[in-house]
Amino acid sequence: QVQLVQSGAELKKPGSSVKVSCKTSGATFSSYSISWVRQAPGQGLEWMGRIIPVIGSPSHSQKFQGRLTISADASTTTIHMELRSLKSDDTAVYYCARDSGYQMLPYYFDYWGRGTLVTVSS
Amino acid sequence: EVVMTQSPATQSVSPGERATLSCRASQSIRSALAWYQQKPGQAPRLLIYGASTRATGIPARFSGSGSGTEFTLTISSLQSEDFAVYYCQQYNMWPDTFGQGTKLEIK
Numbered sequence: 001q002v003q004l005v006q007s008g009a010e011l012k013k014p015g016s017s018v019k020v021s022c023k024t025s026g027a028t029f030s031s032y033s034i035s036w037v038r039q040a041p042g043q044g045l046e047w048m049g050r051i052i053p054v055i056g057s058p059s060h061s062q063k064f065q066g067r068l069t070i071s072a073d074a075s076t077t078t079i080h081m082e083l084r085s086l087k088s089d090d091t092a093v094y095y096c097a098r099d100s101g102y103q104m105l106p107y108y109f110d111y112w113g114r115g116t117l118v119t120v121s122s
Numbered sequence: 123e124v125v126m127t128q129s130p131a132t133q134s135v136s137p138g139e140r141a142t143l144s145c146r147a148s149q150s151i152r153s154a155l156a157w158y159q160q161k162p163g164q165a166p167r168l169l170i171y172g173a174s175t176r177a178t179g180i181p182a183r184f185s186g187s188g189s190g191t192e193f194t195l196t197i198s199s200l201q202s203e204d205f206a207v208y209y210c211q212q213y214n215m216w217p218d219t220f221g222q223g224t225k226l227e228i229k
Contacts, residue, residue, distance in 0.1 A: 035218070045158075045166065045209055047218040061217045095165055106213035108156035110177065112165035 002028060004096050004113035011119045012086050020116045022079040022096030028111075029053045029077035033099040035109060036070060036081045038092040050099060050107075053079060059104050086120045093117050124148055124212050128221035134229040137200050143224045145193040145210035154214035157186055157195045160223075161206045169208075170195065200226075 005023040012018050022034065035050040049060035053072035060068050069082040079096060094116045097109035125148040135141045145155065153173040158166035168177040170186035173193055183198040197204055205228050210221040 044222045045211070045220040047220070059216075100171065106154070106216050106218045108168065108171045108211060108213050109158075109166075110168050110171075112167070115165055 002098065002111045004028075004034075004098060004111060006094075006096060006113040006116045009117040009119070011121065014086055014088060014120055014122055016086055017082060017084040018086060018118050019080055019082040020094050020096075020118065022081070022113055024053070024077050024079065024098075026077050028098055029072070029074070032102055033104070033107065034072075034079045035097045035099055035107070037095045037097055037109070037112075039095070039115075040089065040092040043092075048081070048094075050104070051079060052102065052104060053077075057104065083118075086118075088120050091118065091120045123217055124151060124215050124219050126210055126212055126219050126221035128208075128210055128224045130224060131222070132225045132227060134227050135200055136229045137202060139200055139229075141197045141200055141204075141226055143195040143197075143208055143226070145188075145195070145221050147191045147193075147212055149215075150190045151212040151214035153189045154212055155186070155188070155193050156211045156213065157184075158209045158211065159204075159206045160209065166209060197226075202228075 007021040033052045036048040051058040051070045058070040096113040098111040099107035101107045127146045155173045157170040160166040174186045207223045
């Protein structure tokens with residue numbers, strides 16, 4: 001069974017950073033790329049970026065250029081998403097999702113984590 | 123980027139009836155279109171990929187059609203568990219983009 005286990009909710013102040021993790025299985029880590037998708041309260045879905053875990057090369061939406069780092073830790077088969085210089089409109093549920101392929105291309109998402117609520121408030 | 127437009131924003135349908143949801147792409151995306159269902163407090167669930175292929179475990183009452191710029195998700199006979207928000211997503215061109223969603227509510 002494919003599982004993506006995300007870290008818990010976070011409360012952050014404007015201007016700070018948040019790091020969300022997504023624990024995968026070894027098979028997923030070695031054979032699929034992983035994306036991050038976020039959803040602001042009451043809003044739709046927004047793709048942020050993806051990584052090929054075993055290679056470690058990420059690709060980001062230009063909207064997050066300079067603020068977003070996606071990384072992979074092979075020792076724990078965990079993907080990390082760090083977003084810096086947080087603003088109130090970064091308040092959202094952040095999902096990791098398994099891509100349907102393994103290259104730095106657009107994909108559909110066949111499995112999703114449960115999501116991590118990040119609240120940015122002073 | 124490819125802009126995905128879903129219509130209607132909200133659709134009211136009675137259980138047992140058919141629902142038809144639309145998704146339009148701002149440029150041709152061939153058949154690189156997926157549909158997701160999302161219930162409150164849950165992650166999205168993949169229903170359809172390749173515009174018309176049901177994902178594993180998805181009931182046959184869900185069907186997808188279309189190619190190019192016009193796509194449709196049809197739910198043939200609505201069950202109580204089908205009332206949710208539905209999103210389309212294109213994966214033909216970077217960056218991956220989603221529609222704004224259609225909320226399917228009980229009439």
